[in-house]
Each structure stands twice: as structure tokens, then as C-alpha cells.
Ligand SMILES: Nc1ccn([C@@H]2O[C@H](COP(=O)(O)O)[C@@H](O)[C@H]2O)c(=O)n1
């Protein structure tokens with residue numbers, strides 16, 4: 001049996017924060033604001049996985065009112081979410097992700113992100129796709145106020 005899930009997330013840029021996307025720290029003058037490390041891409045992958053298995057969203061599993069998740073490493077949150085997926089008897093078929101950002105340029109970091117997500121989801125990098133797009137200077141992403149991300153995942157019940 002197959003299950004599909006999708007995730008969407010937004011984080012605002014802020015001063016004095018690291019910019020961590022897809023588990024990779026990217027050199028830039030601004031970081032993203034959040035209760036956790038604000039890794040907008042890993043949050044969308046986690047939400048897509050939770051959606052696929054009917055388990056709500058990351059806010060339900062890791063409330064932003066819980067001090068335990070202050071500045072949390074989203075890679076650890078995603079690994080926990082994937083453990084729920086495995087407990088339910090599913091494996092990842094593939095994930096396709098889009099980062100929506102006017103800046104910085106993501107291209108140099110796409111392969112490291114892909115490899116890190118593959119590692120966290122215990123799959124080959126070929127099963128993970130990470131893309132980036134600007135919004136042609138339109139909207140909040142176009143004004144460089146923040147970054148959005150989307151992800152779609154397909155899961156298959158293990159034999
Ligand atoms: N933050 C970004 C945005 C885009 N890219 C790459 O540039 C290509 C062109 O972007 P458009 O918005 O004009 O379609 C896009 O396909 C990405 O490869 C990027 O690296 N970082």
C-alpha cells in the first residue's frame with residue numbers, strides 16, 4: 001500500500017541566527033527565526049511524512065511552547081518523525097522538495113542537503129530531490145522577508 005503526504009512551512013529572516021536549511025549551515029547575513037533551529041526544509045519533509053501516515057504535524061509532536069525544543073536540531077526532529085513512519089511499517093519511496101527563496105543562492109548547497117536528507121530517511125540520495133526557486137522578487141519571499149518550503153513524499157508499506 002502507498003501513502004502520499006505534503007508539507008509546507010515558512011520562517012522569517014532574523015539577525016543573529018544561523019541559516020540552516022536541509023541540515024546544512026549556509027553562509028548568509030541573516031538566519032531564520034523559530035523556536036527550533038528553524039530549518040524550514042526539514043520541517044516540510046517532517047510534515048509531509050506525518051501527513052502521509054495520518055499523524056498530524058510537527059507542532060503536535062514538538063510543541064513550540066516546550067522548552068525542550070528551543071533551538072532544537074531539526075535533523076533530530078526529522079529522525080524522530082521517521083522512526084514513527086518505520087514503526088507504522090512504512091518505507092520512503094521518494095521525496096521531492098522545493099525551497100522558495102529570493103536569496104541566498106541555494107545551488108551550491110543542494111547536493112549536501114539531498115545527501116543529508118537521504119541519510120536521515122535511510123535511503124539513497126537518488127530518492128530525494130531538492131529544488132530551489134525565487135518568486136521573481138514578488139511577495140514576502142521576493143522581498144527577502146523569509147523563506148518558504150514545500151515537500152511531497154511517497155511511502156510504501158514494507159513487505
Ligand atoms: N534561492 C535560490 C533560487 C533559485 N535558485 C536556482 O536558480 C534557478 C532559477 O531560479 P528562478 O526562480 O528564476 O526559476 C532555479 O531553478 C534554481 O536552480 C537557487 O539556486 N537558489
Ligand SMILES: C[C@@]1(CO)OP(=O)(O)OP(=O)(O)OC[C@H]1O
Nearest residue numbers: 034035036058059062063064069
Ligand atoms: C519545529 C517547532 C519546534 O518547537 O518550532 P519552530 O522552529 O518554530 O518551527 P515551526 O515550523 O513553526 O513548527 C513548530 C514547532 O514544532
